[in-house]
Structures are given as C-alpha cells and as structure tokens.
Amino acid sequence: MFVARKHDRHLRSAFTLIELLVVIAIIAILIALLLPAVQQAREAARRSTCKNNMKQLGLALHNYHDTHRLFPPGMIYRVVTSSTPSGKRTPFCVHLLPFIDKANVYNLYDHNRNWHDTVHDSIPTGNGVRLVPLPVWQCPTDRDAIWSANPDGSIRGNYGVNWGQGTFGTQIKPAPFNNAFGARFRDITDGSSNTLAMMEMLKPETSANDYRAWIWNDEPETVVMTRVGPNSSAPDLVVNCVSEGDRLPCTGSITGSGRSNASRSLHVGGVHVLMCDGAVRFVSENIDLTTWQALSSMSGGEVIGDF
Amino acid sequence: MLNHYRIMLVLCSSVLTLVGCTNEKAFERTQVEGVVTLDGAPVEQGVITFIPAGKGATAGANIESGKFVIPKEKGPSPGDYRVEIDSSVPTGNKILDTDGETMVDEYANAIPPKFNRLTELKVTLKNGNNQHLFDLEKE
Numbered sequence: 284m285f286v287a288r289k290h291d292r293h294l295r296s297a298f299t300l301i302e303l304l305v306v307i308a309i310i311a312i313l314i315a316l317l318l319p320a321v322q323q324a325r326e327a328a329r330r331s332t333c334k335n336n337m338k339q340l341g342l343a344l345h346n347y348h349d350t351h352r353l354f355p356p357g358m359i360y361r362v363v364t365s366s367t368p369s370g371k372r373t374p375f376c377v378h379l380l381p382f383i384d385k386a387n388v389y390n391l392y393d394h395n396r397n398w399h400d401t402v403h404d405s406i407p408t409g410n411g412v413r414l415v416p417l418p419v420w421q422c423p424t425d426r427d428a429i430w431s432a433n434p435d436g437s438i439r440g441n442y443g444v445n446w447g448q449g450t451f452g453t454q455i456k457p458a459p460f461n462n463a464f465g466a467r468f469r470d471i472t473d474g475s476s477n478t479l480a481m482m483e484m485l486k487p488e489t490s491a492n493d494y495r496a497w498i499w500n501d502e503p504e505t506v507v508m509t510r511v512g513p514n515s516s517a518p519d520l521v522v523n524c525v526s527e528g529d530r531l532p533c534t535g536s537i538t539g540s541g542r543s544n545a546s547r548s549l550h551v552g553g554v555h556v557l558m559c560d561g562a563v564r565f566v567s568e569n570i571d572l573t574t575w576q577a578l579s580s581m582s583g584g585e586v587i588g589d590f
Numbered sequence: 591m592l593n594h595y596r597i598m599l600v601l602c603s604s605v606l607t608l609v610g611c612t613n614e615k616a617f618e619r620t621q622v623e624g625v626v627t628l629d630g631a632p633v634e635q636g637v638i639t640f641i642p643a644g645k646g647a648t649a650g651a652n653i654e655s656g657k658f659v660i661p662k663e664k665g666p667s668p669g670d671y672r673v674e675i676d677s678s679v680p681t682g683n684k685i686l687d688t689d690g691e692t693m694v695d696e697y698a699n700a701i702p703p704k705f706n707r708l709t710e711l712k713v714t715l716k717n718g719n720n721q722h723l724f725d726l727e728k729e
Contacts, residue, residue, distance in 0.1 A: 372690075397690065399688070399689050399690045400690070449707065450707065453707065494688065500688060502688055510639075510641075511639060511641065511648035511650070512647065512648040515647070515648040515649060515650070516648075516649045516650060516651070516660065516664035516665070517637075517639045517640070517641075517648050517649055517650030518637045518639070518650050518651070518652055520637065520676060526652075529664065532650070532652075534635075534636065534637035534652055534676065534678075535678075536635075536678035536680075536697045537676070537678050537697065537699075538678075538685065538696055538697045538698075539696075541676075541699060567615070569615055569616055569617050569647070571645050572641065572642050572646075572648055573644075
C-alpha cells in the first residue's frame with residue numbers, strides 16, 4: 284500500500300521525459316520564429332535611418348532651390364572657363380553642405396581651386412575638408428564611408444543624383460542634374476512627384492580602388508543612371524573596377540563620358556529613391572525598365588503607372 | 591499525451607504555412623550563355639548587357655576570351671531583348687588621372703555604337719538554356 288501511494292504521488296508531481304522534450308521543442312520553435320524577426324527589426328531600423336537621411340538631402344535640395352532658384356549642379360566636371368583653362372572641377376556634395384548643417388565645412392572649401400588641388404593638405408586646411416564625414420550621406424545598411432586607398436583618404440556616400448537613362452555623356456532624355464546644370468522646378472514638366480532626384484548606390488570596399496560612390500569627386504561614377512534596372516546583374520561601366528562578385532558587378536577601363544552606373548542597395552528587394560518633390564520611395568528591383576527610365580526623365584511626357 | 595502531439599502538429603503546420611509566403615511578383619529568369627566575336631576574333635575583355643524591350647529583368651555579364659555566361663538566378667527574363675556589347679582597348683594615349691597629377695592610359699570602346707548605345711542587336715530569349723553567338727562586323 285505504501286509503495287502504491289508513492290507511485291501515485293510520483294505520477295502527479297513530476298514531468299515525464301516526453302513532456303519535457305515537447306516543451307523544449309515548443310520553446311525551440313518559438314525561438315526559431317523570433318530570432319529572424321529580431322534580425323529583421325534591426326535591418327528595418329537601418330532601412331528607416333537610410334530613408335530618413337535621403338529625406339534630409341531632399342529637404343536640403345529644396346532649401347537650395349528656395350535660395351538659388353534652381354537645383355545645385357549635378358557636378359562641375361572639367362568645365363573650361365577663362366580662369367580655369369584646364370577645367371573646373373567641383374563635386375556635387377559641396378553645394379549642399381550649407382543646407383545640411385555643414386556651413387562651417389563649406390566656408391573652408393576654396394571655390395577658386397579644383398577639389399583635388401589641395402588634396403595633400405591635412406584637415407581642415409584648404410580642400411582637405413573632403414575628409415570631413417558626412418553622416419547624412421550614409422546608409423547604415425552599407426559599410427563604412429572612409430576610402431583608405433586614395434592617397435590622402437576620402438569619403439564615400441550612398442546617395443547619387445539622377446543622371447538620366449544613358450551614360451555620363453548622353454542622358455538620352457534630360458534629367459534634373461547634368462554637368463554644370465541643375466534644373467529649376469519649371470523645367471521638370473513631368474511633375475516633381477514623377478521625377479527622380481537621387482538614388483541609392485553601394486560603396487566599394489574601404490581599400491578598393493573603385494570610384495563608385497566617391498561623393499567627394501567629380502567623376503561619372505558618383506552619379507546614377509537608369510540605363511539598367513536597380514540591383515541588376517548587368518556590370519557597371521566604370522574606369523576602375525573592383526567587382527566583389529554579385530555585390531558590385533562592373534567592367535573597368537571605361538574612360539571619359541562612356542561610363543554608366545546602376546542604382547544598387549543591400550536592402551532586400553529594391554532601392555530607396557528620392558523624388559524631386561522631396562518624397563522618399565522604396566522602388567522594387569522588379570520595376571519595369573520603361574517605368575524606371577520614365578521616372579528619370581524630367582520632361583519626357585511619359586505616363587507613369589504604379590511603381 | 592495525445593493532446594501534446596496535437597499541439598505539436600498544429601505548431602509544425604503553422605510554421606510550414608509561414609515559410610510558404612514568398613514574393614510572387616519577382617521576375618521570371620532564364621540562363622544565357624554564348625560567344626562574342628568582333629571581325630572574326632573573340633572579344634578578349636568586355637561586357638554584355640541584356641536590356642528588356644518590354645517587361646523583364648535587365649541582366650549582364652563580363653565577356654572573357656569571347657565567352658559569357660549569365661546564370662539563371664541573375665539572368666534576364668524570357669522575352670524580347672536589346673543587347674549592348676562594350677569592350678575597352680587602350681588608345682595608346684595618356685590622360686590625366688582624377689587626382690590631376692598622374693598620367694594613366696586612355697581607353698576607347700572597340701565596339702561600334704551600333705552594337706551598344708545605338709544597338710541594333712535583338713534577341714528573343716526562351717525558358718531554359720539560351721545560347722547565342724554574336725558575330726559583330728565593324729563595317
């Protein structure tokens with residue numbers, strides 16, 4: 284009788300091995316469901332910062348337009364004037380500096396010289412301002428901004444202006460930014476909500492000799508074209524190519540105006556774009572190329588569907 | 591005990607249903623490979639780009655020793671495509687590098703514009719493995 288009672292109590296007060304295993308299995312399943320969600324939440328936070336930074340640049344563009352009655356020039360690429368017979372060279376980002384709370388940096392920049400004339404100066408003299416980090420130009424999903432291989436270092440960024448549907452030399456249809464040209468709102472007859480202002484681009488590795496995303500330069504690799512769709516496997520046409528497999532496909536040795544780069548990002552499924560009205564949208568990499576190209580022209584008169 | 595197994599069954603099936611949700615609007619893709627020659631000789635170094643005439647994915651690959659391969663997962667979609675082919679060769683001249691100090695080789699496109707920016711090359715891609723020979727003539 285004593286034995287039987289003990290046996291009874293044992294049954295009620297303890298777990299069997301199977302019960303324990305089932306509980307562990309359920310907990311394991313719950314963790315397996317939760318962990319990817321946590322990782323996705325981190326990426327969602329980074330994506331949100333990325334989007335916000337682009338929005339800031341959109342506001343800066345609008346403030347620039349309010350002040351100067353036109354958008355800043357896409358860049359000044361070897362523009363020959365009487366005072367600069369060898370060609371004037373100014374990166375795009377310089378013009379926006381006063382509008383992204385970097386007026387102090389802007390004041391250090393010597394507009395009478397080319398950006399590289401003083402590349403051997405150290406911070407912050409002369410155009411050594413190219414080493415000042417520009418956090419608003421960085422998408423946290425991508426890697427660090429410093430380019431170490433460039434002899435004196437430089438800064439890369441993730442947002443490039445819309446340079447049309449072709450190559451650096453041929454936009455095919457006019458885009459809001461061109462060499463020594465920034466559009467006025469009245470030039471954007473397709474509507475500022477239907478025209479791209481900036482697109483995302485990816486930074487090459489810190490030490491890689493590749494000009495893409497090098498915002499402190501006036502090279503064609505620092506702007507974005509819609510010749511091919513976003514995140515395409517089609518290689519970019521660049522002068523110095525460090526391709527890193529699928530991440531930044533490219534072909535090198537393209538000099539002069541034949542260069543062309545696609546919009547790329549590490550976000551799953553697409554890229555962020557800034558429209559001329561200041562809106563930031565997420566565009567799927569499965570967008571129709573016709574729509575994508577229609578978005579990059581400012582006066583093409585295309586009818587654009589949903590995207 | 592039977593209850594435990596039921597709970598397990600429900601959990602497992604819900605996990606499987608969740609995994610089943612994917613993006614169904616993605617482009618259909620296909621594999622392309624082939625050979626590119628210019629005036630009979632294989633194009634040593636270059637790039638080939640497939641640009642959709644209608645709906646579809648843009649895709650491309652580097653050309654090495656006249657050959658290119660675009661695997662299915664990064665490939666173009668079945669349908670009509672324009673093809674652009676580029677290959678840079680040194681002109682023998684030197685130009686200023688971006689730093690404004692060093693001199694570097696100047697390059698030019700060896701392929702005439704009618705095969706790249708103003709391309710006349712058109713292909714229709716099908717499902718499965720596509721094989722194409724691009725025999726380019728300068729004249």
